[in-house]
Ligand code: ADP
């Protein structure tokens with residue numbers, strides 16, 4: 001190409017190399033993190049969970065296209081932090097590159113808030129613990145337009161409106177309201193499964209869509225999400241303590257299947273992930289039990305040392321890489337097979353006593369038992385005091401999956 005400055009092989013005109021203006025760079029980065037309302041809900045809920053919230057409420061208008069509000073009772077932010085958090089690579093969660101190998105929080109990239117703010121109008125109302133007053137920050141298309149003191153309960157509320165108003169190409173790719181909504185319902189259910197000790201509430205256009213109790217038992221979330229009939233057919237899975245890879249959770253009896261994998265959820269160190277390893281392990285375990293084209297319901301939690309899993313391989317952190325894939329596959333396969341092998345003899349995951357308590361709960365009253373955290377075969381034992389129902393009076397729909405478009 002010597003002698004033809006500014007032209008590349010294909011004849012495309014090549015100008016000088018320049019560093020992009022901030023707003024252009026922000027929009028490019030936003031494209032990786034934020035592609036639809038569900039990805040915004042994911043980032044905001046992750047922030048709430050990282051902030052130690054025990055209640056997370058998601059309110060949507062028009063499938064999130066018109067408005068997304070996420071409210072939590074977490075640690076909140078001080079003024080400087082709330083403004084700084086809007087800068088790219090601003091995070092309170094890691095300090096040095098080495099920290100990337102010991103991640104115990106859901107966020108760490110410091111990209112979510114600036115990415116969302118670059119393509120929307122974003123309002124933060126937050127109050128840190130011990131502070132007299134809260135603060136409100138408004139960002140329009142990436143620029144902070146207002147920051148003021150304002151009374152607020154402890155915790156954080158983030159509201160996103162005008163989504164993609166400045167990115168018409170992306171706006172065009174948004175799907176109809178029911179589709180965007182069903183992605184968010186799926187997502188919130190999965191957060192609720194992974195954080196059984198957190199009470200989630202999801203509403204759409206003012207109507208309650210889903211609520212989890214935050215009782216500590218993921219099986220209660222299975223009931224809230226997929227219905228009591230399904231929960232009754234779930235088998236507890238647990239590979240046991242001590243091994244470097246532990247696999248726990250619930251899988252359905254082979255008679256209970258679905259036509260898609262959308263009822264299968266996999267978590268690594270409580271992070272929702274897509275991982276072909278666990279999908280394959282599950283398929284393998286059910287070989288001969290379920291016909292082709294049918295998929296068991298599953299909710300599997302893998303616990304490994306954070307040092308042997310790389311969570312920084314994907315912009316939305318949905319994919320992870322294991323140092324020892326085979327071990328993870330084998331542990332999942334063995335645990336699922338064990339659960340299935342005992343299926344005929346084993347007690348269902350939902351002992352009669354818990355069923356009763358759930359019946360009471362879904363009727364909007366106080367649960368009779370508060371089962372211990374973490375999925376385990378023995379989760380039916382009554383422990384401790386009755387829990388306060390954080391959303392008393394709310395009628396829990398079941399199954400919520402009815403909202404998903406048919407044929408998914
Ligand atoms: P990351 O989560 O990767 O750190 P984000 O852009 O999502 O990056 O958030 C930036 C920072 O803002 C977080 O590290 C955290 O300190 C603060 N923050 C965001 N959301 C909340 C929240 N709901 N409650 C408390 N702090 C928050």
Ligand code: MG
Pocket residue numbers: 043046047106107108110112113
């Ligand atoms: Mg985050």
